[in-house]
Amino acid sequence: MATHSIDAKGLQCPAPIMRLFNWSKTAIPDDQVSITATDIGFISDVKAWCQKTRNELLSLEEANGVITAHIRKVAA
Amino acid sequence: MSTTSAPSVHLQRFEDVRQLIGSPANPTPLVRLNHVVPAGVGPLYLKLEWYNPFGSIKDRTALYLLKGLAERNALEGKQLVEPTSGNTGIALAALAALTGIPITVTIPDGVPEEKKTLLRMLGAEVWETPDDLCPINHPKDGAIALARSFVESEATRDKYVMPNQYENPDNITAHYETTGPEIWLQTEGTVRRFYAGFGTCGTLTGTGRYLKEQDPTIQVIAIEPNKGHRIPGMKNMSESRQPGILDRSILDRVVRIDDATAYAMTKRLFREEGLIVGPSTGAIVAAAVQELQDDTGLSVAISPDSGFKYASFFTDILGDDGLPAG
Numbered sequence: 001m002a003t004h005s006i007d008a009k010g011l012q013c014p015a016p017i018m019r020l021f022n023w024s025k026t027a028i029p030d031d032q033v034s035i036t037a038t039d040i041g042f043i044s045d046v047k048a049w050c051q052k053t054r055n056e057l058l059s060l061e062e063a064n065g066v067i068t069a070h071i072r073k074v075a076a
Numbered sequence: 077m078s079t080t081s082a083p084s085v086h087l088q089r090f091e092d093v094r095q096l097i098g099s100p101a102n103p104t105p106l107v108r109l110n111h112v113v114p115a116g117v118g119p120l121y122l123k124l125e126w127y128n129p130f131g132s133i134k135d136r137t138a139l140y141l142l143k144g145l146a147e148r149n150a151l152e153g154k155q156l157v158e159p160t161s162g163n164t165g166i167a168l169a170a171l172a173a174l175t176g177i178p179i180t181v182t183i184p185d186g187v188p189e190e191k192k193t194l195l196r197m198l199g200a201e202v203w204e205t206p207d208d209l210c211p212i213n214h215p216k217d218g219a220i221a222l223a224r225s226f227v228e229s230e231a232t233r234d235k236y237v238m239p240n241q242y243e244n245p246d247n248i249t250a251h252y253e254t255t256g257p258e259i260w261l262q263t264e265g266t267v268r269r270f271y272a273g274f275g276t277c278g279t280l281t282g283t284g285r286y287l288k289e290q291d292p293t294i295q296v297i298a299i300e301p302n303k304g305h306r307i308p309g310m311k312n313m314s315e316s317r318q319p320g321i322l323d324r325s326i327l328d329r330v331v332r333i334d335d336a337t338a339y340a341m342t343k344r345l346f347r348e349e350g351l352i353v354g355p356s357t358g359a360i361v362a363a364a365v366q367e368l369q370d371d372t373g374l375s376v377a378i379s380p381d382s383g384f385k386y387a388s389f390f391t392d393i394l395g396d397d398g399l400p401a402g
Contacts, residue, residue, distance in 0.1 A: 010231030014221045018205065038230075 002027075006035040009066065013041040017049050020071070024053065027073040032058070037067050046071075094171070096129040097139050103258035104128060106376065111348035112341065112361065117368040120375045122351065122361065123259065126382035130167045133255075133380045134160075134241075137278055138167035140250035141239035142175075154237040155180060159205075159223040162191030163309060163381055164241050164276075169198035180226065180236070182219040187308060190385040217317055243320040247278030248285070255279060256286025259376050265290065268373030271364045273299045273310045273356050274330075277322035279378060284326040295328040299363045302334050308389070309356045309380060331363040338362055339393050346383065354381040355389065 004023060008016035016037040023033050035046075043060065046069045050057040058070040090096055098104040106121040113120050125133035145151050156172055156179040158165060165181035172179045180201045183192065187204075195202050205219040226236045241247050259267055270287055272279045277298075284296035301307045303315050311319075342358025345351045357379040364377045383390065 010229055012225040012229040014218060015225040015229060015232075018203065018222055021206065 001030040001032065004031070004033045006033060008035055008037040008042075010038060013039045013045050016042050017045050020046070020049060024055065024073060029073055031073045033071050033073075035069050035071070037069075038065055040067075042067050042069075093129050094139065094174070097135045097254075098125070098128055098258060099254050100257045100261060103262055106259070106262045107351070109345075109349055109361065112344050113365055113368060116370050117372060118375065120361070120364055120368060120377060121263070122353075122357070122377050122379045123255075124351075124379050126353075126379065128167075130170045131381060131385070132163035132167065133279060133378065134163040135167045136250040136254050137241055137247050137276070138164055138171050138239075140246040140253075141241060141244055142168070142171050144244065144246035144249075145237060145239060150237050151177060155235055157182065157223050157226045157236045157238050158241065159183070159219040160241070162187050162195070162385070165195050165200060165202075166191065166198065168239065169195055169200040173199050180223075182223040182226075184219045186306070188386050188389045190387060191308075194385070220317070241276045241278065242317075245321060247276055248282040248321050248323075251279050251282025252286045253282075255378075256283040259283065260287060260290050263374055263376065266374045267294060267376050269295045269297060269364070269367075269375040271297045271299060271360050271375065271377040273307075273360050273378070273380070274301075274313060274322075275309050275311055275356075275380075277319045279380075281321055281323045281326055283378075285323065288326060296326050297363070297367070298327050298330045299360045300330050300332050301338070301359060302332060305335050307335060307338055307355045307359050308386070309354070310359060331367070333359045333363050341365070342383070351379070352383040353379050354383050354386055356380050 006019045006023060008019050016035060016039065020035060047057060050071060055074050056072040058072055060069045104127040105124045107124060109120045109122055128135035156168060156177055158168055159182045162183065165183065169179050180203065181195055182203045182205050185204050185206050192202055203222060205222050223238055226232050227238045267287065270284060280296065280298055287294045288296065301310045301312050303312050305312060338355055338359035341362035342353060342355050345353050345358060345361060360377045364375055
């Protein structure tokens, strides 16, 4: 299991989701990623993306304008 | 006594590949369809846009988009980014390479490998983007939304400029100044109907506007694929954002075509007319042929690109067709 981090601050949606999508293409089950973003639309997008791709959204927080999501790769 | 006259198109010599892009002085061919059109109707001519040097009608668009950006000093120190199903990207990448401008292309997934490979051969960076990448905010337009994010994001906005074929009036001008006049000249003003597909809508709006200015009774007909279609380069407007450059007042009507009918006509064009066309040509011709009557007059349909870039795509739709039985 590997843990990655993605800095998507300053990027507008869907660029942060594209970064997640690219991560998921090479990640293996149980790999985790921590992604930070500042686009408020990322909150709804990351929930929908995890639901659609069946990856697990472990946590989703917003502090001082920075959204942090932790995700676990589930699907093969 | 010898006489001299202007050389015919076929005797022209070109000093730069850009001079090969269609223009009234060097038009792409109009070819009559003699077998897929029922006897006694028509005639229907196909405008072979794949005779443009980078292989599609988008060569015209790309040339005008870059010319417009250069005239507005919008290219200095910037990289290009453009969402495209392939043809505009190929044309932009070729033209950008000629002038040393880096280019990133965001492309919907499902675009044939041939197009993606050509883009990379031309030096473009290719981001393949699922259409439903961002299901909440940008349904069905993931590649467009991603390209827009490059030019609007705080972190990258100083680096990129987007020609934006969907919203840029230079896309209309390209067809208003070239495709429209070519058709008018090549048909000696006898064209009665013009058929083109819904995509960025630059062809429909620019060509249609020019033709209607010459003769308001010329009919401009848009071809729209069904929802969930698999015809690269075409758009169903109820599942995609309507391009800002579409002027619906120019359209006389919209004709819907399903994939099976489009593919069937594509095959017929290969086998009965000897025309190796892309799937969108099949859709456009199928719609035009359905409408032809004995008093229709001369119609012109656009063939946006050739079939050479779609070999893997055609493999999917052929099934066992053409394989030895048993």
